[in-house]
Amino acid sequence: GNPTLSSKVFENLERPKNGPLLRDDVMTIQGTVDKTGISLALLIFAGYFAYVPDGFSFMIIGGLGGFIVAIITVIKKTWAPITVPLYAMLEGLLLGSVSYMYGQIFEGIVLNAIILTVSILISLLFVYKSGLIQVTENFKLGIAAATGGIFLVYLFGFIGSFFGMSLSFLDPTNGSLISIGGSLFVVIIASLNLVLDFDFIEEGAEKGAPKYMEWYGAFGLLVTLVWLYLEILRLLAKLNSRK
Known part of the structure; x- marks a missing residue:
């Protein structure tokens, strides 16, 4: 899954040296939600700024x-x-510029990608809270393995691009059914990483992790959302290429 959010993160965390943690010194779900909201607001602001030719x-x-x-x-x-706020603004610059590029080629694709990303986030949060998806160790291992495999494919494609070798699967204008199927698989895996993010945040709150971990939880969620949004953009571009 998301390499930034693992249960091992809670081991050997730095804690305040002024005695035991007080209630206001520990990570909470609401606190993480607030930090995530702030981070997303910064990302959107920077993205709007970078949405230019x-x-x-x-x-x-x-x-x-x-x-x-x-x-x-x-x-x-x-x-x-x-x-984390700095990361949010930097990713906003990236997403804003990338979104403009896609938007100039495919009309309406950016708004559709945003709507789909938000819809997936809300839907999976509901599914997670309702217990319809059980985050077992096997589930975590499966998502982690799939995510790692995707990363290796992307890394191979990135390195290969320097030697004139490219993976057609990564081309957003490749509208073949195999390419679309591959992108759909990646979107599904990216989406399921959100479930692992929710589980991490809940576990951190239960274990009484230090307050700064609220920002770290928001960071992990942001990493997944950025990845998911970019993959949805790629998928929609491929679908539009078939028209």
Whole structure:
């Protein structure tokens, strides 16, 4: 699943040195929801700013900067209250510029991708809270394995692009049924990662993780949502290419 959100994260967390944690010092679900809302607001604001022609520089700054800040956040979780808002804004620059590029080619695709992403988030939150999906260890392992496999395919495609080799599956204009099926599979796996994110946040609250982990929980959820949105954009582009 999402590599930033694993149960092992709760091991050896840095805690305040001024005695035991008080109620206001621990992670809560509501606190994480609030942090996620703030992060999404920052992302949307930055995305709106970057939704312009010639936004390639925003794409580079957002993509590279977001990756670096994400690595820092994973390594130094106590910095999450600072790094996560920064990550949200950088990813906003990336998504805004990418969305503009897609929007110029396929009319209405951006709004549809946003609606689908939000709908999937709300639907899976309902499914998770209702207990229709049980987050067992086998479920976690299955999603983690699938996510890892997808990452390796994307990594191979990225490295291969430097040597003139490309994976047609990754081409958003490839409207073949196999390509669409592959993208649909990736969207499903990305969506199911949200369930693991919900479980992580709930586990953190139950274990009384330090307050800064609310920001870290929001960060993990943001990582998945960004990935899901980009994959939905790719899928919709492929579907539009068949018209």
